[in-house]
Amino acid sequence: xxxxxxxxxxxxxxxxxxxxxxxxxxxxxxxxxxxxxxxxxxxxxxxxxxxxxxxxxxxxxxxxxxxxxxxxxxxxxxxxxxxxxxxxxxxxxxxxxxxxxxxxxxxxxxxxxxxxxxxxxxxxxxxxxxxxxxxxxxxxxxxxxxxxxxxxxxxxxxxxxxxxxxxxxxxxxxxxx
Amino acid sequence: xxxxxxxxxxxxxxxxxxxxxxxxxxxxxxxxxxxxxxxxxxxxxxxxxxxxxxxxxxxxxxxxxxxxxxxxxxxxxxxxxxxxxxxxxxxxxxxxxxxxxxxxxxxxxxxxxxxxxxxxxxxxxxxxxxxxxxxxxxxxxxxxxxxxxxxxxxxxxxxxxxxxxxxxxxxxxxxxxxxxxxxxxxxxxxxxxxxxxxxxxxxxxxxxxxxxxxxxxxxxxxxxxxxxxxxxxxxxxxxxxxxxxxxxxxxxxxxxxxxxxxxxxxxxxxxxxxxxxxxxxxxxxxxxxxxxxxxxxxxxxxxxxxxxxxxxx
Ligand code: SF4
Ligand code: SF4
Numbered sequence: 001x002x003x004x005x006x007x008x009x010x011x012x013x014x015x016x017x018x019x020x021x022x023x024x025x026x027x028x029x030x031x032x033x034x035x036x037x038x039x040x041x042x043x044x045x046x047x048x049x050x051x052x053x054x055x056x057x058x059x060x061x062x063x064x065x066x067x068x069x070x071x072x073x074x075x076x077x078x079x080x081x082x083x084x085x086x087x088x089x090x091x092x093x094x095x096x097x098x099x100x101x102x103x104x105x106x107x108x109x110x111x112x113x114x115x116x117x118x119x120x121x122x123x124x125x126x127x128x129x130x131x132x133x134x135x136x137x138x139x140x141x142x143x144x145x146x147x148x149x150x151x152x153x154x155x156x157x158x159x160x161x162x163x164x165x166x167x168x169x170x171x172x173x174x175x176x177x
Numbered sequence: 178x179x180x181x182x183x184x185x186x187x188x189x190x191x192x193x194x195x196x197x198x199x200x201x202x203x204x205x206x207x208x209x210x211x212x213x214x215x216x217x218x219x220x221x222x223x224x225x226x227x228x229x230x231x232x233x234x235x236x237x238x239x240x241x242x243x244x245x246x247x248x249x250x251x252x253x254x255x256x257x258x259x260x261x262x263x264x265x266x267x268x269x270x271x272x273x274x275x276x277x278x279x280x281x282x283x284x285x286x287x288x289x290x291x292x293x294x295x296x297x298x299x300x301x302x303x304x305x306x307x308x309x310x311x312x313x314x315x316x317x318x319x320x321x322x323x324x325x326x327x328x329x330x331x332x333x334x335x336x337x338x339x340x341x342x343x344x345x346x347x348x349x350x351x352x353x354x355x356x357x358x359x360x361x362x363x364x365x366x367x368x369x370x371x372x373x374x375x376x377x378x379x380x381x382x383x384x385x386x387x388x389x390x391x392x393x394x395x396x397x398x399x400x401x402x403x404x405x406x407x408x409x410x411x412x413x414x415x416x417x418x419x420x421x422x423x424x425x426x427x428x429x430x431x432x433x434x435x436x437x438x439x440x441x442x443x444x445x446x447x448x449x450x451x452x453x454x455x456x457x458x459x460x461x462x463x464x465x466x467x468x469x470x471x472x473x474x475x476x477x478x479x480x481x482x483x484x485x486x487x488x489x490x
C-alpha cells in the first residue's frame with residue numbers, strides 16, 4: 001500500500017481552502033502552514049498560462065529527510081507516510097535542509113512539523129482534510145497500488161508530472177496537467 | 178519566455194522566501210571541528226614520527242586547545258537545536274545514513290580522547306601538578322605509555338572529523354551548492370590548514386614553525402586547487418548547480434568569497450609564508466590570523482549560500 005495524491009492543476013482555482021482546512025484540522029500555529037498554493041505564470045503577454053498547484057509534503061518513497069535524521073524522529077509508516085515523532089526530534093534542522101520541496105518547518109515549540117496526510121483521519125477511514133474541503137474536487141487521494149482507488153483512477157486517463165523528479169526522492173504528489 | 182512564481186498563503190519564518198534555518202552556530206561548529214581535527218592530526222603524526230621533542234608545540238601544547246574547541250563546537254551545535262531538551266536523543270541511536278548522527282558519535286569519541294591526550298602532558302605543562310587520587314594517577318600513567326597507539330587513533334579520527342565537517346553539508350542533495358563530494362576533502366584540507374595556523378601562532382621554536390609553514394603552503398595550494406575544481410564541477414553540471422556557482426561568480430557572495438576567503442585567507446598568507454621562509458622578517462601571527470579568519474568566513478559563506486540554492490520546479 002502506498003498513499004499518494006493527484007492534484008488537478010486544470011481544476012484548481014487557488015482558493016486556499018485546503019490550506020485553511022489543514023491549519024484548522026491540524027492546529028497549525030498562526031503564520032505557518034503544511035500545505036500552500038503555488039501560481040506558476042509562464043509565457044509572454046498576452047499569451048500567458050497559469051498553473052495552480054496545491055503543494056505539500058510529497059511523502060517521498062526515497063525520502064532524504066528520513067535518511068538524514070540523526071535520531072529516527074523522521075520515519076516512514078504504513079502506506080509510505082513520512083511522519084515526525086515530536087519527542088524524538090531534537091530540532092537540528094537537517095531534515096529541513098534535505099527536503100527539495102521545503103515542505104517542513106520548525107514548529108514554535110521546537111520540533112519539526114509537516115503534512116501527515118492526515119494520518120489520524122485515515123485511521124478512521126476518512127479522507128485528508130484538504131481533499132474533503134476542496135470545492136472544485138481537484139484533489140484525489142488514495143492507495144496508488146490499488147488500480148481502483150480515487151488517485152489511480154484520476155491518473156489513468158490524464159497526463160501528469162511530479163515536481164523535481166531529478167532530485168531522486170520519488171515524490172508521491174502527482175500533478176495532473 | 179518569462180516565468181514567474183507566486184506562492185500565496187505561505188510565509189514561514191526562516192524558510193520563505195529563502196531557507197535560512199541554520200545560522201551562525203553550524204558554521205562555527207564546523208570551523209572549530211576543523212581546527213581540532215587539524216591540531217590532532219599533526220600531533221598524532223609527529224608523535225608517530227618520534228618528534229615529540231623537536232615539535233613540542235605541535236605534539237604537547239597545541240592539543241590543549243582541542244578539547245576546548247570541541248566542547249565549544251558541541252555547545253554551538255546545541256544552541257542550533259530548536260528542541261534542545263531532547264538533545265540526548267542523538268545518543269540513543271546510531272544512524273549511519275545520517276551524517277549528523279555519525280558526526281555526533283565521532284565527537285563523542287574524539288573529545289574524551291583529546292582530553293586524555295592533554296592529561297598525559299599536564300605534568301609537563303604544570304610541573305607541580307598533582308592528580309591527588311592514586312587511581313587517576315595510574316590511569317594517566319597507563320595512557321602515557323600508550324601515546325603511540327593514541328596517536329594513531331587521533332590521526333584516524335582527525336581525518337574522519339575533518340571530512341565529516343564537509344560531508345555534513347554535501348549529503349544534502351536538495352541544496353545544489355553543497356551536493357558535491359569535493360566538500361569532504363575541501364573542508365578537511367581547510368581544517369588541517371587552520372589547525373596548522375594555530376600551531377604556528379603558538380610555537381616559539383623557529384624550526385618547528387619552518388616545518389609547519391612548509392606544510393601549510395602545500396595545504397593551501399591543495400585547497401586552492403580544490404576550489405578551482407569545485408567551480409569547474411559546478412559549471413559543467415546541471416542548471417541548479419550552475420546557478421549555485423553564479424552566486425560566487427558575480428552573485429551576492431562574490432566579494433566575500435574571493436576577497437576574504439581566497440585572496441586574504443589563502444593566497445596572501447601563502448605568499449607571506451613563502452617570503453618568511455626566504456628570510457624576510459614577517460611577524461608570524463599575520464598569516465596565521467589571516468588563515469584562521471579566512472577559514473571562518475569560508476564556512477559562513479558556504480552554509481549561508483548553500484541554503485539559498487535549491488531545485489527549480
Ligand atoms: S517532500 Fe520533503 S519532507 Fe516530504 S517526504 Fe519528501 S523530502 Fe521528506
Ligand atoms: S529536526 Fe528533528 S526530524 Fe528533523 S532531522 Fe533533526 S531530529 Fe530529525
